[in-house]
Amino acid sequence: MTDPAPVRVLLADDEEMIRHGVRLILRHADGIDVVGxxxxxxxxxxxxxxxxxxxALVDVRMPVMDGLAAIGPLLALDPAPRVVMLTTxxxxxxxxxxxxxxxTxxxxxxxxxxxxxxxxxxxxxxxxxxSPGVTGTVIRRMLQGGTRPGTDDRAARLAGLTDREREVLVMLGRGLANLEIGRLLGIGVGTVKTHVGSxxxxxxxxxxxxxxxxxxxxGLVD
Structure with a gap:
């Protein structure tokens, strides 16, 4: 069986030292190529x-066109890269x-x-x-704003979940990605995706x- 194609990554940051550091980290990872x-x-x-x-790993603050302004044009490409902001x-x-x-x-x-x-x-x-800290920021904004899923029927929404799905939900609440959830629970990423979808x-x-x-x-997560 042939190995899967490596993940092709583009770095965008106006600080050469940051690009160098990220490139060194990713260069030593199996199945990842920094292509530009x-x-x-x-x-x-x-x-x-x-x-x-x-x-595309993109910094927020850059000259000429900042990272936030670049998201739209990047996603308009065909094929479009997944855009991940990497910033201070x-x-x-x-x-x-x-x-x-x-x-993304x-x-x-x-x-x-x-x-x-x-x-x-x-x-x-x-x-x-x-990032876990960013997850907290998003959750605080949503809790304080108008997006309030399950405010009146939380118990009913959770009642149909299996024990494993509750475990996965707790980890979602902690900001963990599918890879981390799978590693902690000893299950494959595909299984995690199935649980998340359910x-x-x-x-x-x-x-x-x-x-x-x-x-x-x-109350599943503090």
Whole structure:
């Protein structure tokens, strides 16, 4: 059986030292190739159209075109890369704007090497990825705002979940990606995806972030 094609990654950051550090981390990961680097959003869009990466790791603040402005043009490409913001700036406004624009994930630059590698693999597989601190930011915004899944019938929404699905829901509430959930529970990523899909269907949540909010509102996660 042939090995799967490596995940092709484009780095976009105006700081050469950051690009160098991320490249070194990803270079030593099996099944990941860094195919290009850009110093601003406009260059990232041009290179993505040429190199066709699977994942674009994009800084928020860059000259010429910042990372947030680059999300739309990147997602308009065919094929479009998964866009993951990798930044120092995890404030609520940046997180909300990035996710609303269609970013697959939002990671802070203090993320550990293995967490970064896992996030790239998860994004390439179509999984949403958020740093734990960012997950907290999103959940706080949703709890304070108008998005309130399961406010009146939380018990009913959870009643149909199996014990395993409850375990997965707790981990969603903690901001874990499918790869991490699978590793902790000793199950495959495909099985985790099946559980997540069942959780969303049974609880009526539209996304894993809404499911995470439900986990917090229901007292499953502090």
């Amino acid at each position: 680097e850009a110093a601003n959003g406009a260059e990232a869009v041009r290179l993505a159209a040429e190199l066709r990466p699977d994942v 700036f995890g404030d609520e406004d940046n997180v909300t704007r990035a996710l609303h624009a269609g970013a 994930g939002f990671l802070l630059k203090d993320v550990g090497p293995q967490e970064l590698i896992n996030a790239v693999r998860a994004a390439a597989a179509g999984d949403a990825v958020l 959780i969303l269907e049974k609880t009526g949540c539209e996304s894993r972030v809404q499911a995470a909010v439900l986990a917090h509102r229901s």
